[in-house]
Amino acid sequence: MTTTRTFMGMLVEGDINEGDKREEQRPLEDLQPVLQALFDDDGVIEFGWRQYTPYFNDGEPCTFSTSGTWVRTDADADGSGSADLAVDYHPSLGEIPATYNRETRSYDYGAYEGPDEGRYDRAKALAKAIEGGEFLDVLLEAFGDHAKVTVRRDGIQVDFYDHD
Numbered sequence: 001m002t003t004t005r006t007f008m009g010m011l012v013e014g015d016i017n018e019g020d021k022r023e024e025q026r027p028l029e030d031l032q033p034v035l036q037a038l039f040d041d042d043g044v045i046e047f048g049w050r051q052y053t054p055y056f057n058d059g060e061p062c063t064f065s066t067s068g069t070w071v072r073t074d075a076d077a078d079g080s081g082s083a084d085l086a087v088d089y090h091p092s093l094g095e096i097p098a099t100y101n102r103e104t105r106s107y108d109y110g111a112y113e114g115p116d117e118g119r120y121d122r123a124k125a126l127a128k129a130i131e132g133g134e135f136l137d138v139l140l141e142a143f144g145d146h147a148k149v150t151v152r153r154d155g156i157q158v159d160f161y162d163h164d
Contacts, residue, residue: 022063023133031138034129037122038071039153044119047071048150049130050161051139064140069127073119087127093120 005012038044050068057063068086075092087093094114098107114120129135143149148161 022136025137026134028135028138028142031129031135034122034125035151038126041119041122043074043116044123045072045074045076046150046152047123047126048148050148050163051143052146052161052163054163064136064145065133066130066136066139069130071123071126075115087123090123093123095120 038047048070049066051064051066053064054062070086071090071093073092092115094112094116096112097110099110100106101108112120130139139149143156143158146161146163148159150157150159
């Protein structure tokens with residue numbers, strides 16, 4: 001699209017590709033309380049997520065993002081099925097069940113079901129912060145691209161994430 005604009009008082013003309021419009025980015029200081037809330041929960045053993053730039057996106061721009069936030073609690077201590085411990089449905093965190101309403105084309109949410117609503121809320125806050133797009137610059141700088149991040153009280157492990 002041909003656009004005319006100015007930059008430092010000079011006229012800029014031509015075909016300008018607008019590129020990716022990211023959410024307004026927030027600093028690490030805003031993410032720290034969300035992470036600390038899980039560190040302070042003795043029942044949370046570890047948590048993590050994936051972050052990468054896709055190699056191909058059906059013709060759409062390939063932009064860095066985060067996904068797959070998960071939490072492992074003491075109820076999951078044996079580590080079995082840790083890939084299934086996504087925050088959206090997690091056997092030891094519980095859930096807020098939802099049903100799709102065809103008339104309104106939206107979801108109707110029920111009441112929380114599970115053992116610890118506070119822990120569930122903290123895990124959901126983590127998922128929202130990690131996957132919400134506001135901390136992409138902080139996460140990319142800290143852990144790099146194509147990464148699987150695992151956070152424990154004694155340190156953070158970053159492994160290469162292959163995401164064909």
